[in-house]
Amino acid sequence: MGLSEFPKPPQKHRGIRILGIPIHLDPSWFLILAFLAWSNATGYFPSMYDGVPTWIYWLLGVLSALLLYVCIVLHELGHSLVAKAFGIPVTCVTLFIFGGAAQIAQEPKNPREEFLVAAAGPLVSAVISLVCFKLLPFLWPVESLGQFCVFALVDFLASVNLMLLIFNLLPGFPLDGGRIFRAVLWYFKRDYVWATRIASYLGLALAYLMIARGAWFLFVKGWMTSGLWYGFLGYFLRNAAQGSLNWSKWAEAKRAEMLRDQDH
Numbered sequence: 296m297g298l299s300e301f302p303k304p305p306q307k308h309r310g311i312r313i314l315g316i317p318i319h320l321d322p323s324w325f326l327i328l329a330f331l332a333w334s335n336a337t338g339y340f341p342s343m344y345d346g347v348p349t350w351i352y353w354l355l356g357v358l359s360a361l362l363l364y365v366c367i368v369l370h371e372l373g374h375s376l377v378a379k380a381f382g383i384p385v386t387c388v389t390l391f392i393f394g395g396a397a398q399i400a401q402e403p404k405n406p407r408e409e410f411l412v413a414a415a416g417p418l419v420s421a422v423i424s425l426v427c428f429k430l431l432p433f434l435w436p437v438e439s440l441g442q443f444c445v446f447a448l449v450d451f452l453a454s455v456n457l458m459l460l461i462f463n464l465l466p467g468f469p470l471d472g473g474r475i476f477r478a479v480l481w482y483f484k485r486d487y488v489w490a491t492r493i494a495s496y497l498g499l500a501l502a503y504l505m506i507a508r509g510a511w512f513l514f515v516k517g518w519m520t521s522g523l524w525y526g527f528l529g530y531f532l533r534n535a536a537q538g539s540l541n542w543s544k545w546a547e548a549k550r551a552e553m554l555r556d557q558d559h
């Protein structure tokens with residue numbers, strides 16, 4: 296995910312640091328990690344591969360959930376390192392229930408910086424996915440359980456990083472795609488506030504589409520887990536988009552007020 300303000304980082308950081316950036320594990324992250332491990336062990340891997348011992352499904356479930364989060368950290372480090380290169384301080388990278396977020400201490404100073412910081416994360420996901428897809432032909436056929444596990448995990452990472460890439464590039468704020476879109480609008484119209492408003496409206500539209508999709512899964516299809524998941528994710532994105540929309544309206548009003556004062 297993008298550089299959102301959610302959730303708030305702790306005051307003092309203890310624990311892991313990568314390249315000088317603290318990695319904060321929100322309590323909700325442990326929940327989603329356990330859920331993903333369970334869901335991959337009982338749903339995804341059994342549906343992909345037949346006739347494998349149950350403990351192997353569980354091993355794959357746990358490893359795939361952990362590796363997915365390694366990829367998410369790499370995605371967030373992509374944003375963070377480009378931000379740091381532009382002299383923008385990075386407070387920390389947080390892993391939480393909806394993925395990861397790099398907290399940066401200030402907004403980018405110009406459209407070019409915003410574009411590059413926002414694009415760096417999806418670029419990392421794209422490279423991981425591509426490398427995994429390219430590796431697959433070298434890993435098949437398998438001759439042992441160990442080789443099978445490697446193949447199954449690389450295959451999972453190839454598709455899951457592609458999904459991360461596509462989701463993050465959706466053009467609504469606060470997703471990376473929304474930030475890229477805002478940077479493009481900002482570049483052409485030279486108006487940060489206006490660009491934020493348009494990207495936030497698109498973010499709101501996307502969030503409501505996601506909530507509708509969740510409701511459809513839940514009430515029409517009877518898929519409780521994915522229905523609730525989409526519903527909550529949509530609600531979280533809605534709040535973030537609404538927050539930046541409110542900010543842009545406030546900034547717009549402030550600007551109008553200043554222009555009025557200048558006229559007097």
Ligand SMILES: [Zn+2]
Nearest residue numbers: 296297416471
């Ligand atoms: Zn991102």
